[in-house]
Structures are given as C-alpha cells and as structure tokens.
Amino acid sequence: MTGFEPWRTAMERALYGPGGFYRREVPSHHFATSAQTPAFAESIARLAEEVDGRLGRPESFAVVDVGAGGGDLLAHLAGLLDERVRLVAVELRPRPRGLPERVEWREDPPESVEGLLIACELLDNVPCEAAVVDGSGRVRYEEVDREGRTRPGGAVADEDAKWLAEWWPIRRPGERAEIGRPRDAAWRDLAGRLARGTVLAVDYGHRRGDRPGGGTISAFKDGRRTDPVPDGSCDITAHVAVDAVGADHVATQRASLLALGASAAHPPMALAYEDPTAYAVALARSGAVARLMDPEGLGAHWWMRTDR
Ligand SMILES: C[S@@+](CC[C@H](N)C(=O)[O-])C[C@H]1O[C@@H](n2cnc3c(N)ncnc32)[C@H](O)[C@@H]1O
Numbered sequence: 001m002t003g004f005e006p007w008r009t010a011m012e013r014a015l016y017g018p019g020g021f022y023r024r025e026v027p028s029h030h031f032a033t034s035a036q037t038p039a040f041a042e043s044i045a046r047l048a049e050e051v052d053g054r055l056g057r058p059e060s061f062a063v064v065d066v067g068a069g070g071g072d073l074l075a076h077l078a079g080l081l082d083e084r085v086r087l088v089a090v091e092l093r094p095r096p097r098g099l100p101e102r103v104e105w106r107e108d109p110p111e112s113v114e115g116l117l118i119a120c121e122l123l124d125n126v127p128c129e130a131a132v133v134d135g136s137g138r139v140r141y142e143e144v145d146r147e148g149r150t151r152p153g154g155a156v157a158d159e160d161a162k163w164l165a166e167w168w169p170i171r172r173p174g175e176r177a178e179i180g181r182p183r184d185a186a187w188r189d190l191a192g193r194l195a196r197g198t199v200l201a202v203d204y205g206h207r208r209g210d211r212p213g214g215g216t217i218s219a220f221k222d223g224r225r226t227d228p229v230p231d232g233s234c235d236i237t238a239h240v241a242v243d244a245v246g247a248d249h250v251a252t253q254r255a256s257l258l259a260l261g262a263s264a265a266h267p268p269m270a271l272a273y274e275d276p277t278a279y280a281v282a283l284a285r286s287g288a289v290a291r292l293m294d295p296e297g298l299g300a301h302w303w304m305r306t307d308r
Pocket of ligand 1: 070
C-alpha cells in the first residue's frame with residue numbers, strides 16, 4: 001500500500017466515505033453559492049411557475065433539489081410557491097433543524113418527477129478521474145495520496161480515452177485534464193427521472209475551446225481556497241465540462257437570469273425619500289441580483305437545462 005489512489009477513488013472517500021467532508025459539513029459554512037441566496041430562489045420560483053404553467057398546473061407538481069446542502073433554496077421557495085407544489089430535498093446529510101415543515105427530505109431522488117428537478121453545484125462534486133500526459137506522450141490517470149502529492153498512474157482505459165479525445169484532448173507532456181464521464185452519467189440519471197417538466201443543473205464549468213490548461217481540481221474550507229488534500233478535511237471539486245453533459249440548452253447564469261426577468265437595476269432615488277426602509281431593502285436586493293449576474297463571478301456559472 002503506497003497511499004496513492006486515483007482521484008475518483010480519493011474524492012469519493014474524502015467527500016462521501018465514513019467521516020467524509022459532506023457527511024459532516026454544511027456547504028454554507030465553507031463557501032457561498034447562488035442557491036443559498038433569496039434572490040436566486042426568486043428566479044427559480046419564476047422558472048417553476050413557467051414550468052408549472054406549461055404542464056397545466058398538475059396536482060403532482062414538485063420542485064426537487066438534488067444535493068440540497070442545508071436546504072436553503074427550498075426553504076426560500078417555501079415562502080414563494082403555493083402549497084400545492086411539493087418541495088423535495090435530496091441530500092446525503094441529515095435534515096437540518098428549522099427547515100419549513102412542507103420541505104420533504106430524503107436520501108435518494110424520486111424515480112419519477114413531474115415538475116422542476118434542479119441540482120446546484122452538485123456535478124462539480126461528482127468524483128472524477130484526472131489524466132496527465134507523461135514524458136513519453138502517454139495519457140495516464142493521475143494518482144494522489146492523502147497529503148495531496150500526485151504522480152502518474154496506469155494508462156487511461158479505452159472509455160476514458162474516448163471521452164478525452166472527444167471532449168478534452170491532451171497531448172503534450174505535462175498537460176492535464178479531468179474526465180467528465182461520471183458527471184455526464186449523473187446528468188443522465190437526473191434527466192432519466194424527469195417524466196415531464198424541466199431538469200436544470202447549475203454549476204461552474206468550461207466548454208470546448210476554453211478548457212483550463214492544467215485542469216481545475218481545487219479545494220475549499222472555511223470560506224477559503226486551500227490545497228486539494230483528499231483527507232476529508234475540505235471540499236474537493238473540479239469544474240464541469242458543461243457541453244459534454246448532454247443537456248439540450250447550455251447558457252450562462254447571467255443570460256438565464258436575465259431571460260427570467262431578473263434585474264439588478266438600482267431602485268429610484270425618489271424611493272429613498274418616500275420610504276427609506278423600502279429603498280434600503282430594494283438596494284440590498286439589486287446588489288444580491290448583481291452578484292448572481294456578475295460575469296466575473298456567479299454570473300459565469302452555467303445553466304444546463306432540458307425541457308420535456
Ligand atoms: C457543493 S454542495 C451544494 C449545496 C447546494 N445545492 C448549494 O448550491 O448551496 C453539494 C451537495 O451535494 C450533496 N450530494 C453529493 N452527492 C449527492 C448525492 N448522490 N445525493 C444527494 N446529495 C448529494 C452533498 O452532500 C452536498 O451537500
């Protein structure tokens with residue numbers, strides 16, 4: 001036993017194994033996401049209403065949040081969507097205290113969903129392999145030990161080599177990539193559960209033509225970026241090859257929120273004189289929407305979406 005293992009095995013153990021990061025930790029204690037904010041929930045409520053209307057407002061309409069974290073998105077939606085709409089969290093962690101009673105909490109996604117199936121920053125946490133080109137030009141899996149040291153491992157298997165050739169070719173010694181197959185499979189699993197409605201994954205990622213040269217495996221802990229050490233102490237994540245996933249539509253979060261009518265416009269100054277409290281609330285809200293649409297930040301995240 002050398003202590004080195006392929007990244008996918010290491011991520012699986014460090015994030016989801018006994019004592020793994022996500023078995024213990026609430027995401028919002030370590031990093032900020034769109035789904036934690038009320039402003040994001042407002043746009044998702046608008047999307048849910050659109051989908052609900054398209055489906056003819058069925059009794060069984062549900063919003064299912066897979067990888068719900070602390071349940072923030074559904075807690076906010078509970079105040080925005082009418083009681084007919086089922087709100088279902090799918091999460092490995094136990095149900096947090098204080099969540100509105102109408103939010104259901106379960107470990108596995110329902111077999112069949114009529115409504116909106118959403119997964120925010122889930123795919124980037126689906127464990128995947130990293131590949132690296134060695135000195136003689138062979139593409140090999142990268143292995144990592146529990147201190148984060150890496151080394152080239154065995155030659156990549158045919159299926160992974162095929163995926164790399166199609167989506168993220170690497171040829172020159174030292175080039176590195178992440179193999180997105182498990183993320184593509186996770187998307188297919190989600191989409192396969194949608195009977196009617198919309199499936200939406202929101203995540204950071206890249207498309208062919210703008211793949212990051214050295215790969216993206218990184219780690220977060222206590223609100224800071226840290227070294228990706230797969231010992232269960234930190235979140236380990238890799239950006240998603242969003243075009244490979246197989247969604248029908250891929251667009252930036254900024255474009256998607258604008259299409260749903262979100263606006264970061266400042267409230268009129270006159271409101272500050274008429275109703276200073278309302279002005280302060282509106283100003284905070286427009287600031288929150290601006291952060292969600294920031295092209296250098298959350299606005300550059302990707303919405304992967306299929307309607308059915
Ligand atoms: C990065 S957090 C995102 C949380 C939340 N969606 C957000 O955007 O703030 C990813 C979450 O997905 C959960 N998760 C990962 N794999 C899962 C699975 N197969 N089923 C349910 N939850 C999962 C983790 O436990 C973690 O809470």
